[in-house]
Amino acid sequence: MTEPPGRRERKKAATRQKIADTALQLFLERGYDAVGIRDVAAAADVAVTTLFAHFPSKEALVFDLDADFERQLTHAVTDRPPHEPLVPALRGAIGAMVRHCTAESAAPLWRMIDDSPALRDFEVSMRMRHAESLATAIAADLALPHVTTACRTIARFVVEAFSLARESPDPENALDEIFRMIEAAWEACPTEPRARVSPGAPRGRDASG
Amino acid sequence: MTEPPGRRERKKAATRQKIADTALQLFLERGYDAVGIRDVAAAADVAVTTLFAHFPSKEALVFDLDADFERQLTHAVTDRPPHEPLVPALRGAIGAMVRHCTAESAAPLWRMIDDSPALRDFEVSMRMRHAESLATAIAADLALPHVTTACRTIARFVVEAFSLARESPDPENALDEIFRMIEAAWEACPTEPRARVSPGAPRGRDASG
DNA sequence: TACGAAACGCTAACCGTTAGTGTTACTCTC
DNA sequence: GAGAGTAACACTAACGGTTAGCGTTTCGTA
Numbered sequence: 449m450t451e452p453p454g455r456r457e458r459k460k461a462a463t464r465q466k467i468a469d470t471a472l473q474l475f476l477e478r479g480y481d482a483v484g485i486r487d488v489a490a491a492a493d494v495a496v497t498t499l500f501a502h503f504p505s506k507e508a509l510v511f512d513l514d515a516d517f518e519r520q521l522t523h524a525v526t527d528r529p530p531h532e533p534l535v536p537a538l539r540g541a542i543g544a545m546v547r548h549c550t551a552e553s554a555a556p557l558w559r560m561i562d563d564s565p566a567l568r569d570f571e572v573s574m575r576m577r578h579a580e581s582l583a584t585a586i587a588a589d590l591a592l593p594h595v596t597t598a599c600r601t602i603a604r605f606v607v608e609a610f611s612l613a614r615e616s617p618d619p620e621n622a623l624d625e626i627f628r629m630i631e632a633a634w635e636a637c638p639t640e641p642r643a644r645v646s647p648g649a650p651r652g653r654d655a656s657g
Numbered sequence: 658m659t660e661p662p663g664r665r666e667r668k669k670a671a672t673r674q675k676i677a678d679t680a681l682q683l684f685l686e687r688g689y690d691a692v693g694i695r696d697v698a699a700a701a702d703v704a705v706t707t708l709f710a711h712f713p714s715k716e717a718l719v720f721d722l723d724a725d726f727e728r729q730l731t732h733a734v735t736d737r738p739p740h741e742p743l744v745p746a747l748r749g750a751i752g753a754m755v756r757h758c759t760a761e762s763a764a765p766l767w768r769m770i771d772d773s774p775a776l777r778d779f780e781v782s783m784r785m786r787h788a789e790s791l792a793t794a795i796a797a798d799l800a801l802p803h804v805t806t807a808c809r810t811i812a813r814f815v816v817e818a819f820s821l822a823r824e825s826p827d828p829e830n831a832l833d834e835i836f837r838m839i840e841a842a843w844e845a846c847p848t849e850p851r852a853r854v855s856p857g858a859p860r861g862r863d864a865s866g
Numbered sequence: 867t868a869c870g871a872a873a874c875g876c877t878a879a880c881c882g883t884t885a886g887t888g889t890t891a892c893t894c895t896c
Numbered sequence: 897g898a899g900a901g902t903a904a905c906a907c908t909a910a911c912g913g914t915t916a917g918c919g920t921t922t923c924g925t926a
Contacts, residue, residue, distance in 0.1 A: 456892050460904065485882060495906045497884080506882065569782045577783055597821060597831045601838055604817045612810055622806045629810055629842035636841035638834055667921050669873070693912060704875045706915080715913065 462501045467492045471509040476556055480510070480564045507570035509563065517545060518578050521607075522585040535634050538606050539627045546623060558614070564576065572615045575611060579603040584585075598637045605630050673711045676701045680718040685765055689719070689773045712796060716779035719770065727787050729754060730816075731794040743798065744843050747791075747815050748836045755822045755832060767823070788812040807846045814839050 470492040474483045483507055489496045503509050524541035525534065549558060561567040583603035587595040609626045616622035679701040683692045694715055700706045712718050733750035734743065758767060770776040792812035796804040818835045825831035 454893075456903070459892085463904080484880085496882090497907080498905050500725060500883065501904075539668075572782050572785055573778045597825050597834055598838075601817070601821055601835050604821065605814060605842075606840075608810070608813045608817065612806060612813065616806050625806055625847055626810050628847070629807075630847045632845035633814075633838035633842040636838050638837070663924075665872070668923085672873080694914080695912080705913095706876080707874050709914065710873075 463494065463498070467494060467499055467502055468509060468512055472557075475510065476562060480560055480567060488546050505569055505570075510557075510567055511570060511574060514574055517574075518581050520545060521578055521582045525582070525585040525589050534586065535602075535627070535631050539623070539630075542606060542613070542627075543623055545610055546619050550619050560613075563576050571611075575607045576604075579607040582606060602630070602634055602637065605633060672703065672707070676708055677721050684719065684769060689769055689776060693843060694861055698783075698847060714779075716776055719766075719776055720779060720783060723783055726754060726783075727790050730787055730791045734791070734794040736812070743795065744811075744836070745839050748832070748839075750833055751815060751819050751822070751836075754819055755828050759828050763810050771824075775837050780820075784816045785813075788816040796814060811843055811846065814842060 460547065467488070471483075471488045473595065474488060474491055485496055485499065489499045492499070508514070520541050521538070524537050527559060528534075528537040579600070580603070583595050583600040586599045586603060590599070592599065609623065609630060612626055613619045613622040659700075676697070680697045682695055685701060694705060694708065697718070698708045702709070717723070729750050730747070733746050736747040737743075757763065770780060788809070789812070792804050795808045795812060799808070801808065818832065818839060821835055822828045822831040861862040
């Protein structure tokens with residue numbers, strides 16, 4: 449994955465990276481709303497259409513972590529040790545993401561995001577997408593025939609945990625609070641019985657604490 | 658509020674209503690994306706700038722219930738009987754809203770919303786706004802000195818309940834499931850002890866079931 | 867009646883985004 | 897290595913939501 453498989457793809461990746469870097473620099477320098485797409489394209493020395501060939505929207509220039517976050521969430525479910533219960537695994541993933549986003553170096557970026565309604569809205573709708581992916585992963589993990597309301601509910605709660613903890617003045621503590629609540633919600637979840645009797649290798653939730 | 662306090666305000670309200678009605682009719686007839694702002698303004702016989710003087714965005718033309726929903730949520734907290742516990746009161750409000758939105762007559766509208774990414778995104782970010790209002794109301798109800806993470810968390814869970822139940826094939830049943838989970842989360846919430854010993858008339862949660 | 871303000875209109879533009887249409891540069895195949 | 901196919905990129909022009917600037921009407925009120 450670190451090997452360059454061909455000149456074409458390398459050039460493409462370079463162009464994409466240059467656009468992303470240029471955009472972020474301009475945004476942080478002058479403010480997100482004060483920088484237009486045409487500015488970014490000019491500074492990155494590409495055409496506007498090229499920019500949109502690499503990024504689906506202006507907001508996507510900022511949220512390049514989008515796909516990463518989604519992967520981290522679903523992988524927390526699918527790639528966890530065989531007998532690790534679900535919620536703590538998710539807590540770990542969310543915790544890592546929160547720590548990553550509340551680090552000193554990330555502060556200016558998130559300050560910019562919090563200051564721009566457009567970016568805030570984008571982040572919210574991104575969370576909903578991630579929640580849906582997570583719900584699918586959870587349903588698969590429980591060997592359910594389809595994604596249930598309970599799966600979707602837990603998934604939403606988990607992605608909201610990220611948002612709430614990140615915005616809190618004490619993220620680590622907030623994470624504790626919220627996941628205590630999520631854990632409780634999970635135990636009150638009616639999905640479990642079905643999971644325990646379903647065929648295949650359904651990893652229901654084990655004793656956890 | 659039903660009394661006309663002046664000709665000016667009546668005319669303004671009439672203009673606003675005419676715009677909203679015209680917009681909704683056009684949207685349902687031809688589809689949200691197929692109708693432009695200029696079309697709506699022309700059909701309502703007003704200038705585009707007038708339209709935007711009454712509604713902050715195209716999406717707001719569809720979500721005229723916005724303020725109503727927000728009021729219903731906060732009122733469910735502030736106007737409930739003296740000893741009614743918090744979560745069931747919120748369940749009642751959400752239930753009413755869900756029933757209202759899943760009624761036969763509302764079906765085409767919500768079908769349109771679900772079909773348009775722009776409207777979906779708007780609804781999501783609307784929910785976040787409502788959640789913040791609700792969190793403030795909850796904090797006030799618990800006589801907390803400021804809005805805590807726990808308040809925000811419960812508020813988010815509650816507004817997500819609306820979304821999840823509305824999208825479910827069996828909303829009534831989904832509501833049961835989700836609020837069982839929310840109730841459990843609420844009981845695991847660390848805010849309560851502070852509420853019980855705080856001064857004034859803090860209505861902590863009572864025995865409920 | 868005269869004045870201030872609110873509601874409304876018109877024009878012209880800005881900005882994000884896309885369709886249409888080439889042109890260049892790489893990869894693959896013979 | 898020549899040629900074909902294709903992916904990346906550029907350019908133009910436009911579309912649709914939104915806003916600023918500025919003038920006009922209409923209402924409430926002193």
